[in-house]
Amino acid sequence: MLRYLWDPANAITIAGLLFSSTSLFLALSERLELSVAVALWAVLADHLDGFVAGRTKGRDPDVAKMGASLDGFSDIVYGAVLPAVIVVQVSEASILALATATSLLLAGALRLSYFANFGRSHDGRFLGLPLSYDVPLLALLFLFKHVIPAQAFPDVVNIGFLLLAIAHVAPVRVPPPSATMYTAISIFAVASSVALVSRSL
Template sequence: MPSVKTDSNPSTTPPSIISLAFDLPNICSLVGLFSALLALYFALIGIYPAAMIGLIWAVFFDWNDGKIARKMKNRTAKQGQVGGQVDSLIDLVSFGICPAVILLSYGNYDPIFFPGAFIIVAACVLRLSYFNVYGLDGKSTYQGLASDNNAIILVFVFLLERFISTSAFTIVLYITILVIAALNVASIRTPKLSGSWYYVLALYTLFITVAYGWLLV
């Protein structure tokens, strides 16, 4: 049986896994993951203003990893592919699992909230998987609502929590989660927010941080 030749060129040797943590765009993505885990932690213990702050910063860092990657001239195609996978997996945590845990926690883990939690996670999985294969639906539009909008909408809706009864807001929250999930997988085109929208998000992040930070005082 003929021997199989292997390429001894060091340049073809895959990098170590830990080296991915030192790639600048991945560092930004991982800081976003840290923000999302803070959101999960505070949701689990019922401190929702802090959870909302963590969630909106997860969005902000999610928007920045791509900007950083595009400005790096010496980044290889493989680094870009791995970075895309890192970003996608973190998006699932930030914009699928975080909303699900917030819903479950706010509903005191009543089993009636489990279907909604499953639906938002499943919709996020399908949405991200579709985008990873098919990409943009046109030059600057997505099919379905991009998953980062899940958090952008949720932190805004949560501002109502202090103005209506807990039972009423529970219904509002459940409906919001179901509507967001439906939009994630809907056969509609939504715009890719870029350019000046970045500065809108930056201002929105500061507004949300100050608003919920004031509630924590």
């Protein structure tokens, strides 16, 4: 079982899961800005593992199949479980947070199950908004938290993620990121991570 982890792309996916685990620990420890900063590296790992997998020549089909399953588990952790936990923490376990967290988890599971069985559409587009948008939204919300009234911040977070949960399962076709967009996302993730860490120390 562990031999599948020697594959470079699968090793990167595991690194992403380790970032997600650390981020969850920080979220449950109520160090939310640090949690989001670390979660951004899980996003980077998710983007990088697909890039590496696509460029690994002669990749064993069984290794690729294992990698696809690992990637799906990684996506649900950093793209749904982690944001759900942070929403609950920000909202101090309110009933609205329960509704938001449940919506995120159900939408994430439904979307990834659909993608695992049917993949992209014939034109290469995704059905519904990918889960990789959730952590960047968290980063933006925490980066601009100082301009949002403190009492309104939990409501803004909940509304934002309820809308994202709907977008994840909405019948809209989303084009895959281009090389330029991948570069922009990577720069944003690194810069935002550094900014959030510097603010929380």
